[in-house]
Amino acid sequence: MENINQLIGIKKQKLKKLQAMEISAYPNRCQRSHHIAELNKTQEKFIAEKNRVVIVGRLDAMRRQGKVGFCNINDESGRIQIFVKKDEVSAENYEIFKLFDLGDFVQIEGVCFRTQKGEFSVRAQKVTILGKSLKPLPTVKEKIVAGKKQRFDEFSDIELRYRKRYLDLLLNPESKKTFQIRSKIVQEIRIFLKERNFTEVETPILQPLYGGAQARPFITHHNTLDIDLYLRIALELYLKRLIVGGMEKVYEIAKTFRNEGMDRTHNPEFTMLELYQAYADYNDIMELVEDLVLHLSQAVFDADEIKFHEQTISFQKPWRRASMLELIKAETGFDASDFDLEKIKKFCLDNEIEVEDTVGAGKLIEEIFQYFVEPTLIQPTFVTDFPKEISPLAKEKPEDPQLTERFEVFINGNEYGNAFTELNDPLEQRKRLEAQVKLREMGDAEANVLDEDFLEALEYGMPPTGGLGIGIDRLVMLFTNNTSIKEVILFPQMKPE
C-alpha cells in the first residue's frame, strides 16, 4: 500500500464517519454572510456588535488541543483564525470539527472576538463541512520573525507548480498575484482601446492559409471538408481585411500558435494584441504605444516606472526613437546604410555572426542589430526603419526604398512590439509575397505564403493604415518581474508525463 493511498484512505474513513452521522460532506449550498476581508477590515465594529457572522473558506492550519481548537480558514479575500470550543459548539458539532482536515472547505458560524493573545478571530457557534478534500495538500507554514515572514516547506518544485497550477495558486500567493496582474493588464488594454473607439473583433484560429509573421504553423485537419487547416501564427491578415471592410479601428487579443522551440521566452501558444488604425502611420502608432504602456503602468502600479530585477524602467514620454542603422553605427561604428552585401557579410564574419549563403543584406543588418544593439536597449526605445527585405508587409520609406516604416519596441533588451505603416499597394504587396515564396522554395520554412484572398482584399482598396502587434505574455513578464514565460501562462505547454 503506497503511503499516499493510506493518507487518502484515512480521509475516506472520515467521510464514512460523516455519512454515519447523516452529514453530507458535499452539501449543495452554504450561507456566507461576509467575506473574510470585510471582518478583518473593521474588526472593532464586528467585535462590538457581536453579530452572528457566517464565513466560508478553505482550512489551511489546525491547532487542536483537547476540548478546544484553533484553525485558520481563507477565502479569496483573506485569512482569519477560528476558535472552536467544545462547550460552545456542542459535543456533536465538536465531533464534526474533529473530522476536519487541512484543505477541507468549511463554513463557520459565530461571533468576532479577540483572543487572549490579541488575535482577531471568529468564536464558532457551529461548524459545517462544505467540501471534503481527499488528497493532502502540501503543507506550507509561515512564521513571522522580526516582522518578516519566513516560509517553511514551500511548494517550490517548478515542474509541479506548472503541472498542478491549482496547487501553485493555492500555496504561493506571489503566483496568484502574477495572474491577477495579467488579468488587470488585459482588462486595462481593453479599457484604453475602448476610450479610443477601437472595436474588438475575433478572427479565425483555423485558417486555410497562414500568414502575417515568419513562423512555422501547426497543421490540423477538418474531417467534413477533408482539408488541412493551419492554426494561425498571427492575426494580421484578417484584421487588415476588416480595415478594407471599413472598420477604421480594430483590435484582437488572442492566442496565436507557432510550431517552434520552447524555452524561457517561448510557449507554442501565446497571446498577442494586434490593432490596426486606418488613416494612421507608424508615428501615430508609436504615440499610441507610449500612451498604452504608460496607462498600464499607472493603472496596475500607480506609477510611471517599474522595477525589473536590478533595472528601473521608466515609461515616461517621450520614449527614445532611433533607426536601426543609426543604432548599429552608434554601437559598432559600422555603416550599413549602403546595403553593400559583401561589405556587410565581411563585417558579420569578422564578428562571428553566422552568415548563410542565401541571406540578403537586410537580414544580416537585423542580425548585427540583434547581436550588438538589442542588449543595450534598457529603457523603452522605438527602433525604426527596418530593412524592406525582412518586412514584407510594411510600406517602404519614400526617401529610402531599402527601408520600411516599421518599428519594434525594446525594453530591457527584449522586443515587446512590432508595428508598421501597413503596405496597402496590392501590386507591391504581391511582389513582396512572391519574393517570400521564392525564399520558401529555397528552404526558408518560416517565409510567408502567398494568400490570394488577402491580395484580392487589398485590390478592392485599403486606406493608409498603422498596425501594431504586442506580445501580451512578455509584457506581463515585464510587469510581474518574471524571466520565464511559464510563470505568466496559467497552463504552460509541458512534455507529457
Place this chain on the structure above:
RNA sequence: GGGCCUGUAACUCAGUGGUAGAGUAUCUGCCUUUUAAGCAGAGAGUCGAUGGUUCGAAUCCAUCCAGGCUCACCA
C-alpha cells in the same frame, strides 16, 4: 540542439559502496486561548526507469525519461 546541474516519504531536504534518515503532514494518547502550539508514541519509501560493475549500489558506470539553469535562434 550544445554545456552544467537536479530527480530519495504527501511537502521541504540530508544521506557519495555496508540494515533507507530528519522536519512538516498523517494516525494514537494527553491537553479548554493556540498561532511553525506543545509533549509522548506509531505508521509511511520500487531512493526517476532500465541495464551493468560489485560479495554488496540511493551512492560507481552506461543508456533512457522528466525537469531546471545557460548559450545559440524564432514573439
